[in-house]
Amino acid sequence: MRNFYFQLVFLFLICSKIFSQELIQVTDETLTVNSVSAINGHTRNTAEITLPEKTKGYIYRISVTPKGSNALSNSLFDLLQTIGSTNISLTSSFAKYAIKNGDNNSVDAFIFDNVVDANNFLNKRDGHWSLCKSMLNRVSCCFASQECIGRKVYFGFRNNNAMQGLNVRLEIVALVDQSLSANYKYSYPISNTTDKEVRYLISTDNINWEEIQLRNGYKFSHLVSVAELYFKITTLRKSVAYKITPNERYKIYWNTNGYLDLTRY
Secondary structure (H helix, E strand, O other), X not given: OHHHHHHHHHHHHHHHHHHOEEEEEEEEEEEEEOOOOOOOOOOEEEEEEEOOOOEEEEEEEEEEEEOOOOOOOOOHHHHHHHHOHHHOOOOOOOHHHOOOOOOOOOEEEEEXXXXXXXXXXXXXXXXXXXXXXXXXXXXXXXXXXXXXXXXXXXXXXXXXXXOOOEEEEEEEEXXXXXXXXXXXXXXXXXXXXXXXXXXXXXXOOOOOOEEEEEOOOOEEEEEEOOXXXXXXXXXXXXXXXXXXXXXXXXXXXXXXXXXXXXXXX
């Protein structure tokens, strides 16, 4: 009898977890990226995406067609609704939902976790932006992501075609888990641009601190549910401390006094 009771409790917990999932359409928009030869045309474009609270991941579809035409198909949201939110796993393949076309026009697609990188990409400040994910020469694709998640994410598109302007239809459907206790996750990307591995401290309340170890040349995005984060780093007993804001891009560097420091870039 006891075993039967525990089995019922286990099944209840599993079912509660599954049925707490729901699908929310975040965007279905079309952006234009002009050809390289276009006069006064922009060969790049970006989209700012605000994810719903308690998003555990999202499914996105990118469809590329010649400028002036449309990618005709059932919406990604409608297709996923036929599966049902309780049956969707973010580890599944969604390639079958990609819209197939025969013109083979393609774009380079990118996902950024902060607005600084997205703007630097848009303004062609190459060498001054980093990314969360890249997808080069995509005609059409459909993927799920559990990695590039924050309160806001940014999609960027680049047209390398010399003559053909392109339309890019971007569809994003969030998989929201109402059982999650945290709300929005704010992103704080920190890069180590020094020549050595560094250790620094972060805190959400300026009282309790966590030590982070970051290798040189690497970036780490802190995802937390608060809209400000405290940072501290020490060199030879010389400490600097800051309160930093989300969706900015920060780097650890050597300042002119020879101490480790933090700045936006």
